[in-house]
Amino acid sequence: MGASFILFVLMGIPLAFLLAKENLANKWLYEALVTLPLIFPPIAIGFLLLLLLGRNGWIGSYFHHININFIFDFKGLVIAGFISGLPLLVKPLQAAIELFPKAIREASYVSGKNSLQTFIWIVLPSIRPTVIAALLVASARALGEVGITLMLGGNIVGKTDTMSLAIYNAVFDGDYNLALILCAFLIVISIGIFFALNMMASAKRAL
Amino acid sequence: MIEIAIEKELLGSHGKMPLHVTLSIEDKSFVALSGQSGSGKTTLLRILAGLENARGTIRVDGEEWLNEKYMLAPQQRGIGFVFQDYALFPNMSVIENLLFVRQDKALAQHLLKLIEMDELAQRKPNTLSGGQKQRVSLCRAMMNHPKLLLMDEPLSALDPLMRTKLQHEILTLHKEFETTTIMVSHDPSEIYRLSNRVIVLNQGNVIQDGDAKSVLLKTQGSQKFSFEGELLDIIKVDVIYVAIVSIGQQIVEVVLDESEARELHVGSVVNISTKAFAPVIQTSKR
Structure with a gap:
């Protein structure tokens, strides 16, 4: 989840910036790709990614040459979390960026700043509550992701099992106590995120 | 330049x-x-x-x-x-x-x-x-x-x-x-x-x-002053007509005769000007 979070910041936010551009070519295609994990069944996405990123896959074979493997590895989990949470991050961010007043951006342009400077110094700080809320929701989604994780990670105990998969494994083994403890742990995290979101919402109202 | x-x-x-x-x-x-x-x-x-x-x-x-x-x-x-x-x-x-x-x-x-x-x-x-x-x-x-x-x-x-x-x-x-x-x-x-x-x-x-x-400046020729306004209403009072005109933020009344009243239409933009009198200017009491 932590690694996915870093990917969200480093890739998700720039992606939202690009998608919010008015004159982006093939915008519908990128939007569809980003939104896909929200609609398409996770197991199916996991399988397609397995084909793509596997040792003989289209992308995976390149990385295999330089000794980087995604499948049945921690990196696979990170990618799974990232892809599942991406639409929940990008969509609200894109909307917030598009709704940001045009005149303020233009005021920055005539002040000599380009669109990237404007985005980093003005738009992003101004929509900060939305950015943090979207990051939290996307990370929570990454935490609970099972389908893609199962396909890419392979559910190897102690190596590529996430909290959710650990609960599945525990139940499968009949160890209900362990499953309950893990559930309690997830409940604590979820409540934490819920309260954080609530606080963000009230801070937004106070603005 | x-x-x-x-x-x-x-x-x-x-x-x-x-x-x-x-x-x-x-x-x-x-x-x-x-x-x-x-x-x-x-x-x-x-x-x-x-x-x-x-x-x-x-x-x-x-x-x-x-x-x-x-x-x-x-x-x-x-x-x-x-x-x-x-x-x-x-x-x-x-x-x-x-x-x-x-x-x-x-x-x-x-x-x-x-x-x-x-x-x-x-x-x-x-x-x-x-x-x-x-x-x-x-x-x-x-x-x-x-x-x-x-x-x-x-x-x-x-x-x-x-x-x-x-x-x-x-x-x-x-x-x-x-x-x-x-x-x-x-x-x-x-x-x-x-x-x-x-x-x-x-x-x-x-x-x-x-x-x-x-x-x-809206005046022409020997006009002392001229205002542009919107004609809001024409009211008949006994034998004369009174036009209610909105000029700037104010409403003024202007007396009309019957032929003028017939020619003017409520809602149109009108010019009010005078030639004969010198306007009086004073500091407003407000």
Whole structure:
């Protein structure tokens, strides 16, 4: 989840910036790709990614040459979390960026700043509550992701099992106590995120 | 010297409308741009700022800002732009708004002092009144030492008192920096007070161009004064008729005879003038 979070910041936010551009070519295609994990069944996405990123896959074979493997590895989990949470991050961010007043951006342009400077110094700080809320929701989604994780990670105990998969494994083994403890742990995290979101919402109202 | 010769197809209130403007503007002048809404004023301003494209040429001090093949980006034009709705950077304090344009603390403080805003330097825009916001916006536009200052109805959202105050401040800044300025405005008193040239646009074309007095004064020939107003009502009182006319912010009554009453239509724009009497002028009691 932590690694996915870093990917969200480093890739998700720039992606939202690009998608919010008015004159982006093939915008519908990128939007569809980003939104896909929200609609398409996770197991199916996991399988397609397995084909793509596997040792003989289209992308995976390149990385295999330089000794980087995604499948049945921690990196696979990170990618799974990232892809599942991406639409929940990008969509609200894109909307917030598009709704940001045009005149303020233009005021920055005539002040000599380009669109990237404007985005980093003005738009992003101004929509900060939305950015943090979207990051939290996307990370929570990454935490609970099972389908893609199962396909890419392979559910190897102690190596590529996430909290959710650990609960599945525990139940499968009949160890209900362990499953309950893990559930309690997830409940604590979820409540934490819920309260954080609530606080963000009230801070937004106070603005 | 600014030379403009541009053309652009606009979507006006009556369908498609060509904007066709050829102008040259002297250095250090203060030009008021007037005309009905939808006449192309704002578009002309935005084309000058580089925020919209057009066909034609714009040349500023021999530098090409726009020609057939090339359009200089707004970032490179070195202009100041004051928006109608302020457009301050909401995440930055007053002084940060100014310094974002250029890291020149001395100039920022000087500007804020000039318009008596130096005590509010650390405040965020959402804690300021409309008038205060627009003053910050004005200062921000001056931070670049602009070659050209463009203002799009900067005072139209403010109350009359604040408007007068800001007009004085705009004048103060214009005297100190001598920036060539183009301001869109509808307010005759504002245009008269600030500008030394008025350009009136209609349906995308320049229909009047001259000094404020010759463009704004409505009297003709030996008329002592003349007001334009809207005819609100015609009431019959005994044998005469009384027209109720709205002029500026006031309602006046004018006596009509029967033939005049028949010719005039309620809702139309009328001219009220007099020749015989010298008008009396006194300080208002309010």
